[in-house]
Amino acid sequence: MRATQIFFPTLKEDPAEAEAVSHKLMVRAGMVRQLAAGLYIYLPLGVRVMDKICAIIREEMDAIGAQEISMPVLQPAEIWQQTGRWQEIGDEMFRLKDRGGRDMVLAMTHEEVITWLASHEIRSYRDLPQIWYQIQTKLRDEARPKSGILRTREFIMKDSYSFDTGIDALEHSYQRHIEAYSRIYERCGIRFYMVESDPGMMGGATAHEFMAPSAAGEDEVALCSCGYAANVELAISMPENPPYPEPGVVEVETPDVRTIEEVSSFLSVAPSLLIKSLLIMAKDGPVLAMVRGDQELQESKLNRIIGEHRPANAEEIREIAGTEPGFIGPLDLKVRKIADKSLEGGVFVAGANRNGFHVQGLVPDKDFETEFADIRRVKADEKCPNCGTRLSLEQVIEVGNIFKLGTKYSKPLGATYLDENGKEQTVVMGSYGIGPARIAAAAVEQLSDGQGIVWPVNIAPFSVHLALLQPADELQAAAAEKLYTELEAAGVETMLDDRAISVGVKFADAELLGFPIRVTIGKRSVADGSVEVLVRSSGDEFKYAMDSAAADIQNLLESL
RNA sequence: CGGGGCGUGGCGCAGCUUGGUAGCGCGCUUGCUUUGGGAGCAAGAGGCCGGCGGUUCGAAUCCGCCCGCCCCGACCA
Incomplete structure (x- = not known):
């Protein structure tokens, strides 16, 4: 066309x-x-x-x-x-x-x-x-x-x-x-x-x-x-446990210390030794979901266990846990509890359900009852569940x-x-x-570059962008028409760029549109009977004799 | 649905704080020149400034409501 x-x-x-x-x-x-x-x-x-x-x-x-x-x-x-x-x-x-x-x-x-x-x-x-x-x-x-x-x-x-x-x-x-x-x-x-x-x-x-x-x-x-x-x-990934401290529940005062980062630095304890307690409102009532401080809850996994749910708001937390957000924890909390598997067998710090206090030395399912399930989001560099290699x-x-x-x-x-x-x-x-x-x-997304699209051969709008530089020049136009007809006859989908626009715009458009091959016909072509061919993906350039160009272009296309 | 941003010629934007009747680049039209990497000169066309209402002598500009679009989150066969 x-x-x-x-x-x-x-x-x-x-x-x-x-x-x-x-x-x-x-x-x-x-x-x-x-x-x-x-x-x-x-x-x-x-x-x-x-x-x-x-x-x-x-x-x-x-x-x-x-x-x-x-x-x-x-x-x-x-x-x-x-x-x-x-x-x-x-x-x-x-x-x-x-x-x-x-x-x-x-x-x-x-x-x-x-x-x-x-x-x-x-x-x-x-x-x-x-x-x-x-x-x-x-x-x-x-x-x-x-x-x-x-x-x-x-x-x-x-x-x-x-x-x-x-x-x-x-x-x-x-x-x-x-x-x-x-x-x-x-x-x-x-x-x-x-x-x-x-x-x-x-x-x-x-x-x-x-x-x-x-x-x-x-x-x-x-x-x-x-x-x-x-x-x-x-x-899923295989949990890797940090070295745990001695168990034994001890309440510690943590005034105004709420987030994982704050608790971690205030108590000088790694985030992986904290329990992140998330109060969730499910249709069968509130649920306390727990993951390690260095991990995140994967909602879709929890969804499979408790169905549709949403995080509790501050008011609901106060009502159910009797504490400000930031101090909620599993101890003495009378709701369904689901702990991520990585919490199994560890010793942790968690909120005390009392404003300004956390508890240390907590052992899940010993100091409080809980179910265990995989509810955490996998992180890069954790171990593959099949072979132990690092996941990406x-x-x-x-x-x-x-x-x-x-x-x-x-x-x-x-x-x-x-x-x-x-x-x-x-x-x-x-x-x-x-x-x-x-x-x-x-x-x-995968193939474009700074100049524009780079279409894979099989899905490109056209295979060849035949750039006729000066459509008003009869010799150039005739050469382009001939090659265009030959390419079309050979089944090579070609766009004959016969627009009367400046060369820079024509080339820039060719790069933007990203057809696999650009063929240039200009005054040089008329002078020496050749066409210039540029492969969009690689930037490779060739010079083909006008007479055999159609076949050469077809071959080049097949090699891409 | 929660949070944030933005709506001004076709496109990308400035003007808005400090109200006085709209501007820049690109594109477009016509003519001449140019012609192998986003041309030059000249002359033009094109906007009820998202909508409605309010304040004011006067609103793109201030206030209120609404609509639309984008981003983050929630959501997502």
Whole structure:
């Protein structure tokens, strides 16, 4: 295509509202524009990238025998009521009524509909297995859309669902998805990890996420050289105990000394020898969650034990513990207590539940009763639970996830089949998502440089940026037209930059847009019958004879 | 939802403290020149200063309410 026929309004300056690199660059490169918080318009170049990513996804999904379908975004509330998610999910789901007053939802995911379909159409074990997928819009009323297209309220997702006779068969479908996903990300040219993840609101037992490392990511994963990889929401590490003092409960006066840092320095005791006591309000009443002073509570872990919860406010602390915040502790506190496993067998300092006092020499589950559970957040350099090596933490963008759902949706929606013995069984399901926009953003995040985007070959809007320096020069224009025609004939997607703009702007735009190869045709080309070729990613430059340039460029592209 | 910041030509910003009717850079239009790294000169177009209300002779500027956007947190198939 010709640049003069493509709408790509490039910007010299970063948009004021953008923070993430991918956000700035995608706006500057004229790929997207924001309509409102979390709502984006994709311009032609943005659409081309998305189409390429989706094409790769289709190929790889089809390769594992998945079949594409398309489901409505607007859905009746009934099916969501049947699975319980009408109640479970809060403000994040868009809800509306149709003209007849019926409750409707705008789908944030499609388990309900696809299971409804399966429940109506699958009758026999002979109908299984099935993998159905769609590439479809999802809507979520996100509390906080952010980082450009990374977290939006409306977005495209590839979602697939597997239907199997049992858990062994599900395992097979799950593995096939892992293979397909790995190939998809590889072909899209992004680095990624597969990590253990928290099934969360999807329900089900096992889940993994595909994570692309990037500073713009909202998630964090713990990684080990042995292959252990987990979202910090559930990552575990082996506790390392400091040397403990002698046990024996002694109250000490600690006037106006409240925080871990203050207590630590006031008593000259390392933070790892303090108990951080956090009063939590859960639906079954208050809970005292305890972690070591040098550690932090991982809310998602506590959530699995006590469900929805929030920290108590100062007033609730005074009422329940009878003390000002800062002096709360486990001793004589009549609430459910959950201590992190690293507190087991140690001797600690904790609040005394008396203003201005702490207690020393406390032994958990001896001086006070408590449950033990892993509720702390993993820190970098702690030991891997599998091999003892030091863990590292990394910021990541979630670009895909896979869940073993089991019968969470098939049971309430009655998706059953008759087995070989004529006995009715419940279909066992899996659910698998990929966010194409996040792949695009991750690619920009991981590969861009100070000049602009550096697209991976397979998802670049165009493969070649053919920069015609002086379109008004007939000889140059003719040379460019010829090469353009040859490249297009060879199947090399080329943007002929025939804009009548200054060379500096043209080159700067080429760098900003980030197509893999830039080919320059100028007066030198006309003079000596050559073109200059620049590889965006490496900066390598070549000079090709005009006559053979199309073939040479094609070869170069294939080598990237 | 809690905390913070910001809304002024298309984009990026200044002006606001100390009220007097809006300015800079980029972009855009026209002409001439220029032409291998974000060109030069000249002449132009373009803004009810987010909205509503209040104070005042007079409000971009002061006060109140509302809306929108961004960031941190909470939340997040």
